[in-house]
Amino acid sequence: MPTFLVGALLALLAFLGAPLFTIIGAVAMLAFGAAGYEPSLVAAELYRIAINPTLVAIPLFTFAGYLLAESKAPVRLVNLARAVFGWIPGGLAVVALLTCALFTAFTGASGVTIVALGALLFPMLLQESYPERFSLGVITTSGSLGLLFPPSLPLILYAITSQTSIDRLFAGAFLPGLLLVALLAGYGIWVGRRARVPRTPFRVQAAAAAMRSAVWEIPIPVIVLGGIYSGFFTATEAAAVTAFYVFVVQVFVTRDLKLFTDVPRVMRDSMLLVGAIFMIIGSAMGLTNYLIDEEVPAKLFAWVSQFISSPLVFLVVLNLFLIVVGMMMDVFSAIFVVVPLIIPIARQYGIDDTHLAVIFLANLEIGYLTPPVGLNLFISSLRFERPLLDVVRATLPFIVILLAALMIITYVPDLSLWLVRVLGVQ
Amino acid sequence: MKLLRALDRWLTKGETALLVLFLGAMLVLAFAQVVLRNAFNSGLLWGDTVVRHMVLWVGFLGAAVATSGDGHIGIDALTKFISPRVKAGVRVLTNLFAVVVCWYLAQGSYGFLTSEAEAGSTFVLDVPVWVGALVVPVGYLLIAFHFLVRVLESFLVASGRQAPPATDVRVH
Numbered sequence: 001m002p003t004f005l006v007g008a009l010l011a012l013l014a015f016l017g018a019p020l021f022t023i024i025g026a027v028a029m030l031a032f033g034a035a036g037y038e039p040s041l042v043a044a045e046l047y048r049i050a051i052n053p054t055l056v057a058i059p060l061f062t063f064a065g066y067l068l069a070e071s072k073a074p075v076r077l078v079n080l081a082r083a084v085f086g087w088i089p090g091g092l093a094v095v096a097l098l099t100c101a102l103f104t105a106f107t108g109a110s111g112v113t114i115v116a117l118g119a120l121l122f123p124m125l126l127q128e129s130y131p132e133r134f135s136l137g138v139i140t141t142s143g144s145l146g147l148l149f150p151p152s153l154p155l156i157l158y159a160i161t162s163q164t165s166i167d168r169l170f171a172g173a174f175l176p177g178l179l180l181v182a183l184l185a186g187y188g189i190w191v192g193r194r195a196r197v198p199r200t201p202f203r204v205q206a207a208a209a210a211m212r213s214a215v216w217e218i219p220i221p222v223i224v225l226g227g228i229y230s231g232f233f234t235a236t237e238a239a240a241v242t243a244f245y246v247f248v249v250q251v252f253v254t255r256d257l258k259l260f261t262d263v264p265r266v267m268r269d270s271m272l273l274v275g276a277i278f279m280i281i282g283s284a285m286g287l288t289n290y291l292i293d294e295e296v297p298a299k300l301f302a303w304v305s306q307f308i309s310s311p312l313v314f315l316v317v318l319n320l321f322l323i324v325v326g327m328m329m330d331v332f333s334a335i336f337v338v339v340p341l342i343i344p345i346a347r348q349y350g351i352d353d354t355h356l357a358v359i360f361l362a363n364l365e366i367g368y369l370t371p372p373v374g375l376n377l378f379i380s381s382l383r384f385e386r387p388l389l390d391v392v393r394a395t396l397p398f399i400v401i402l403l404a405a406l407m408i409i410t411y412v413p414d415l416s417l418w419l420v421r422v423l424g425v426q
Numbered sequence: 427m428k429l430l431r432a433l434d435r436w437l438t439k440g441e442t443a444l445l446v447l448f449l450g451a452m453l454v455l456a457f458a459q460v461v462l463r464n465a466f467n468s469g470l471l472w473g474d475t476v477v478r479h480m481v482l483w484v485g486f487l488g489a490a491v492a493t494s495g496d497g498h499i500g501i502d503a504l505t506k507f508i509s510p511r512v513k514a515g516v517r518v519l520t521n522l523f524a525v526v527v528c529w530y531l532a533q534g535s536y537g538f539l540t541s542e543a544e545a546g547s548t549f550v551l552d553v554p555v556w557v558g559a560l561v562v563p564v565g566y567l568l569i570a571f572h573f574l575v576r577v578l579e580s581f582l583v584a585s586g587r588q589a590p591p592a593t594d595v596r597v598h
Contacts, residue, residue, distance in 0.1 A: 017505045018520035019498035022527040029530055039530065040537030047538065047559050050482040053474065059484050060456060063449065233460075240456035247453060264446045271445055272497045275488025279569075280499060283531070333499055378506070 006030065020333045021276075025283035031290045042286040049285045053236055054160055059274045060239035061151045064246040065106025066270035067263075068217075069116035071256035074099070076214040078120060083210035087202040090192020092128050093138055094185045096121045100142030101181055102221070105149040107273075111379045114143040122384060128198065134191050137394035140380040141184065141402075144368035147331070147361050148177030151224055151235065151242075154331045154361055157277070161288070161339045164353050166235050167425045170228055172354035172416045176362060176409045183401050216249045229423065277332050284336035297344035304345060311349040315410050318342070319363060326367015330375060334364055351413075358416040362409050366402050369395050427578060434575040437568065438494045445487040452480040475549055479558040486565030493572035510590035514583035521580060524573040532566035539563060 014023045029039050049055070068074070081095040088094060099121075103113045118139040125135035147154055150170040159166035211218070223242055227233035233241065250257045257263055291297070308314050325334050339360065346356045368376045371392045381388045409415060456477050462469040492498055500520075505513050543556040582588040 013520055013523055014501055016516050016520055017500045018523050019500045021498065022524040025531055026523075026527050029527075029534065038537065039534040040541065041534075042531065043535030043538035043562055046535070046562065047482075050478070050485070053478065056456065056477055056481050059449065059481055060453070063453070236456075237460045237463075240453075240460050243453055244457035264442070267446050267449050268442050268491060271449060271484055271488035272492040272495065273488075275485055275490070275492045276497055276499050278485030279489045328501055330499055333501075 019279070020329075020337075021279035021283045024280065024287055024337065028283055028286040028290060032286065035290070035293075042283070045286040045289060046282040049160075049281060052160060054156060054166055055281075057151065057156055057236045057239035058153060058277065059271065060236075060243040061106055061156075062153065062274050063267065063270045064239075064243040065103065066112065066266050067243075067246050067250050067257065068220075069103060069107065069112050070262065070266050071250040071254065073214075073217050073250070073254075073256070074103070074117050074120055076210075077102070077217060078117075078124075080210040080214045080218075082200070083203075083207040086200040088189060088192075089199055090185075090189035090197065091199065092121075092125055092197070093130065093134075093188030093192055096125065096138050097142055097145060097181055097184055097188065100139075101146030101149060101177070104142070104144060104146030105152045107153075111143065111375065113146075114139060114376060114379045114383055118143070118380070118383060129195060130192065130197055131195055133390075133394045134195075136380065136384065136386060136391060137396075137398050138184075138188065139384075140376050140391055140395050141369060141398040143376040143379065144365045145180060145184070146177070147365045148173040148180065148358065150174070150228055151239065153277075154335060154364070155357075156235065157281075157332060157335050158339060158357050158361065160281075161284075161335055162343055162353065162357065164357070165425065167228065167231075168354050168420055169357050170235070171420045171423050171425050173358050173361065175415050175419055176358045176405075179408060179415065180362070180365070180402065180405050183405050184398065187397070187401055216253055220246065231425075280333055280336050288336075288340040291340060297341055300341060301345045301348050305348070311351060312411075314346075314349045315351070315359070318346070318359065319406065319410060322360060322363035323367060323370065326364040327370045327374065329367075331361070331364045331368075334367075335360075352417060354420055355413045355416045359406075359410055362402075362406050366399060366406065369399055369402070427582075430575055430578065434494060434572060437571070438491055441487050441490045441568065445484060445491065448480050448483050448487065452477055452484065455480070479549065482558070483561045486561045490565055490568040490572060493569050493576070496576065511584055511586065514580045514590060517580035518577055518584055521573045521577045525570050525577065528566045528570035528573060532563045532570060535559070535562040535566060 010023055010026060014020065025042070028042050032039055032041055077099050078095060081099055082092065085091045085094050085098075096117075100113050100117050103117055107113060122135055122139050125138065126132060130138075146152065150173075152173075155169050155173060156166060158164075159169050220242060223233075223245065224238055227238040227241070228235060247263075251259050251263060257266065304314075308317060322338075325338055329337070342360075343353065343356065347353070368374050371377060377388060377391050377395065380386070381391045384391075455473060459469050459473045459477065462473075489498075505516060508516070539556045539559055539562070542559065543554065547555045549555045549558045579588070583590050
């Protein structure tokens with residue numbers, strides 16, 4: 001069969017919903033076969049990447065995130081955030097954005113945030129008389145907010161795929177992540193004022209009580225962020241400490257989860273996601289090496305550079321391309337399939353690797369919200385029993401804000417690079 | 427079909443049990459390594475390598491369990507908008523394709539295993555590499571089997587002999 005027919009057939013299967021790892025695996029094996037290599041080389045590549053030390057962080061952080069989501073930690077964290085930020089107009093909206101961002105960083109925008117925290121925050125927002133459409137929009141948008149904060153799984157996977165330093169990515173993505181949260185929070189405050197949402201005055205006693213009840217969860221961001229940014233822990237060590245700490249706290253201290261019933265269930269649920277990611281890593285690594293051997297990125301660049309000579313124009317086109325990618329693929333597959341191709345091209349245009357990573361992930365974050373196939377839209381519609389079109393309409397203002405933030409991130413590289421320089425991470 | 431479904435469920439239970447065991451051991455060992463390294467400036471020489479191989483095992487076992495629950499990542503842009511029966515028909519096709527690919531991946535990784543066994547390379551202490559990587563071909567085989575059961579189930583739905591499942595928005 002001619003190559004283009006095989007390609008068309010595989011593309012069709014992919015769009016019909018065949019598991020992506022089987023498509024990538026098939027392409028890798030066919031490519032290896034055509035180049036005269038043994039198909040067992042695909043497995044050798046898999047084995048080589050499987051024993052990559054950074055990979056250890058993925059199951060550990062995911063397990064920690066799922067444990068937190070299943071315990072009563074969300075309630076305690078929301079209470080704490082309310083006691084501290086509730087006095088701001090639009091305070092609860094800000095609380096929703098912050099707590100969701102934290103959870104998404106751990107669980108990788110896989111729907112867990114909307115299911116675990118949205119169910120808690122959505123009725124609260126309505127009760128405090130926020131407009132329903134706004135409340136739905138906040139929760140749906142928050143489901144992928146936090147993609148840019150450590151220890152976000154997409155960040156770790158991006159580092160593994162692109163073979164760049166994970167510490168650099170963690171440092172580079174932090175300020176752009178804050179920008180997204182700050183712009184959305186500003187919008188939340190504006191809506192809160194207009195809707196005349198009642199404000200809860202700040203009370204020291206209430207804040208102290210909320211802090212006491214969340215006293216075991218407060219150290220977690222310190223372990224993760226402090227450990228990584230100070231260079232005391234590597235990402236993998238931070239993952240090991242976080243997972244062990246969360247496990248001990250939720251099972252033996254707060255006793256939210258039972259050791260013999262809840263823990264095995266959470267282990268299973270969290271490792272389903274890890275397994276699904278692992279399969280894609282497994283087949284993608286072989287393919288990536290083949291593409292690089294065949295100098296496909298260089299050929300792509302030669303083709304692209306016929307039409308685009310300025311880096312500024314390239315970034316515009318890249319953003320449009322990535323938004324379409326985000327509409328079609330989830331963040332994990334996109335990282336493995338698209339990143340190896342665009343990195344060499346972006347380098348030719350003189351774009352910094354870390355900056356590119358931030359642009360890439362910010363785009364995919366928006367892709368979660370864009371119709372017709374944004375994952376968050378479907379989860380929200382299902383979880384809150386609202387028609388899909390209502391959810392789409394509710395998220396539109398948020399998409400506009402995120403697009404504005406994306407423009408800033410794209411054209412102000414220093415936003416992504418300043419912290420890298422200041423911390424001096426390599 | 428009844429027998430296949432029972433075998434499917436039974437295998438999934440076994441995989442889940444192993445998964446829990448490995449993740450638990452990994453959790454303790456990875457933490458112990460950090461404590462030993464930072465507090466005592468030492469550590470088990472084989473610790474890190476064993477943890478990394480446990481990740482491999484956990485990943486493949488998780489993927490096997492994910493297959494029984496249709497938990498794999500794919501582009502579901504088009505299939506979100508078609509009727510359940512047509513969708514089941516499409517699933518027969520895509521899952522059959524998955525069975526074939528996993529079979530070849532299992533074969534390929536078995537080839538890798540035998541070449542490592544012949545080379546006699548070891549990954550830790552005296553344990554040969556092929557023991558650590560055993561989960562790769564076995565995992566692909568298990569995944570292929572789970573996909574095969576999904577093919578038969580989708581076929582029953584597509585041919586109208588069984589009602590379609592209630593919802594299918596995947597939340598990991």
